[in-house]
Amino acid sequence: MSTRARSRSRRGEGGLLRQDILDAAARLLVESGDVEKVTIRAVAADVGVSPPSVYLHFPDKDTLIFDVCQQLFAALDQAIESAAAGLEDPFDRIRARGLAYARFGVEHPEHYRVLFMQKPESAPKGFGPEQLMESAAFAHLLQNAADLIATGLLEPGLEPFPVALELWAVVHGCTSLLISHPNLGLPPVEVLFGQACDHLTRGLLGPDST
Amino acid sequence: MSTRARSRSRRGEGGLLRQDILDAAARLLVESGDVEKVTIRAVAADVGVSPPSVYLHFPDKDTLIFDVCQQLFAALDQAIESAAAGLEDPFDRIRARGLAYARFGVEHPEHYRVLFMQKPESAPKGFGPEQLMESAAFAHLLQNAADLIATGLLEPGLEPFPVALELWAVVHGCTSLLISHPNLGLPPVEVLFGQACDHLTRGLLGPDST
DNA sequence: CCGATAGGTGAACATCGTTCAGCGACTTGG
DNA sequence: CCAAGTCGCTGAACGATGTTCACCTATCGG
Known part of the structure; x- marks a missing residue:
């Protein structure tokens, strides 16, 4: 000090x-x-x-803490994007994105808690659902979901938005589980998320998958 | 009062x-x-x-709060088991289980937070990783995972433990996302988890899936 | 140089978790 | 039947927290 x-x-x-x-x-x-x-x-x-x-x-302590953590939000997006950069296959990209997200969360657990695991009331008005959905990070995820659909390999009828949410739920589940129960004997991020992501994306495939 | x-x-x-x-x-x-x-x-x-x-x-406030919430842990297991009761197909069972879990979490958000989303330090010594892994609820999940594998329909080489964790991560992701961001325009539990579960389990299937 | 105002403070309030010495009613041994 | 003990519980306080409000004071335009 x-x-x-x-x-x-x-x-x-x-x-x-x-x-x-x-x-x-x-x-x-x-x-x-x-x-x-x-x-x-x-x-x-x-x-x-x-x-x-x-x-x-x-205005109050919650806002201060949140503003501090929100500074990491841009860094999160950058980490994700640099991880996905250079990958052509949308499936490779979504996997790299999710892994970067999960790694980031595990490496900054306190920030991740504040940003994504707090009570909705604690979040200041500047970080409502709208700001989250309009963030660059979510836009990139949405785009990746659209790219997945555009390959034509997915089960027909899927929309980018639900697919993005589904992917987010999975990676968030792995991340927050690892953060909240680090001593549970869980496999490392790479394994836990890697398997879940592979299985989920494979499950998204359509009937004419090779 | x-x-x-x-x-x-x-x-x-x-x-x-x-x-x-x-x-x-x-x-x-x-x-x-x-x-x-x-x-x-x-x-x-x-x-x-x-x-x-x-x-x-x-001994302290955290323990009191935790003991209160832990009383719901048994209720959680019961809710899950009664949801799965009578279902023969392991795939149907795991889906019903997950849905009951997610519903329970969404209906008791404060308790779910304390039990599954808190900092590991806040959990009293009575609810360490060991107690969680030895709980009836986890045993039931593990059994269901084993049942899935026993059908022979899954990708070869999968073990019950990682599969259980994977399933837990997905349902926990849906649940905690709905709890932390209720105003995000997320689909209801049934839809969000239903899709994720279907896709994940389908992704777990082996090459000789019909 | 003067007064207005932006920048910052001291002291206090209400509330919190927690501790510690001790009271008082009830049980029990003699 | 009485004295001693102890179980159940409390009063008062400590230190720390977020937050507010009246107030001060250095700076700057005129």
């Missing part, structure tokens, strides 16, 4: 504190690995500022 | 308070629908007893 006192910002630069708070909270979260350790007082002390100052930039 | 004063128990009947506390906590949980509303003080007041009295029967 760098409890150094922070010098007051110049006029018009009050917003600088906001980023400092975000950075400190993010640092505390990754270093402690526990959301409950990221307390308003701890963050304020780390920035070198008094607790009430946090409320000049965030 | 029935803040009635509770008369002191007779000698040797101190344990009666334990059940009263459990009942009160359970009632508060279902009535408020929010774990955070189930506070030690609220439970104690509801029973008509002072807060420290709770600690005569529970």
Whole structure:
């Protein structure tokens, strides 16, 4: 904790504190690995500022925590996309995407919890269902689902949206299971998701599958 | 809140308070629908007893909450088994099982959260990985997986344990997704899980599937 | 230099989980 | 029948939390 006192910002630069708070909270979260350790007082002390100052930039603690985690959301999308880049086959792509997603979740369990496993009420208004569905990550997943359908290999009549949700449910199930029960003797992400993904995609195939 | 004063128990009947506390906590949980509303003080007041009295029967709050939710674990198993009862085909059984599980989770979201979506540290020592794997519910799932394999219809080389985990991951994914994002426009449990289950089980089939 | 205002604080409130010394009614041994 | 013991329970407090509100004060335009 760098409890150094922070010098007051110049006029018009009050917003600088906001980023400092975000950075400190993010640092505390990754270093402690526990959301409950990221307390308003701890963050304020780390920035070198008094607790009430946090409320000049965030309406409440939940919003602060969520904003911290949401910064990882873009990184998640990038990780997924770079994993899928260069793969031609839509089936290879969806597998690589899911694996990257699951790995990301397992490597950032606290963030994943906040983003995807929290009570809906805790999510601030800025991250409702709409924002999730309109996110680049979901758009990419949707596109991949459409590509799968476009191969003509899938069972006829499937729509991209339900297929995307189905795929998401599977990868989310593997990820959250690994996060919540790490000592269960579960196989590593690659195996657990790999098998589930293979079986699910194979089950999506149509009757004329080779 | 029935803040009635509770008369002191007779000698040797101190344990009666334990059940009263459990009942009160359970009632508060279902009535408020929010774990955070189930506070030690609220439970104690509801029973008509002072807060420290709770600690005569529970080491800490997490254990109390968990014990409350664990009471539903047996009910979960019963719900699953009664759903699967009478079904001969192992594929029908696994589908009915999963659906009953998912329905149960969606209908008791707070309990499901505590049991399956919490941080592993929050779970008391009485509900470690071992207890989960040795539970009747998991045994039944494992048996069903074995039955699936015994049909000879599945892809060769599959073992019951990984298959069970895979199935659990899928149904858990659907359940927790519906719990965490109820306003996402997700299809109802029956549809979301139904499709995922059908596709997964079909993907588990071997090459000589009709 | 002056007053307005952006930037930040001190102290407090309500609430939480938890601890600890101790009270008091009831049982029991003599 | 009385004294001692102990079981069941409590009052008061500690430390920590999120949050609010009145207030201060350094800075900047005029």
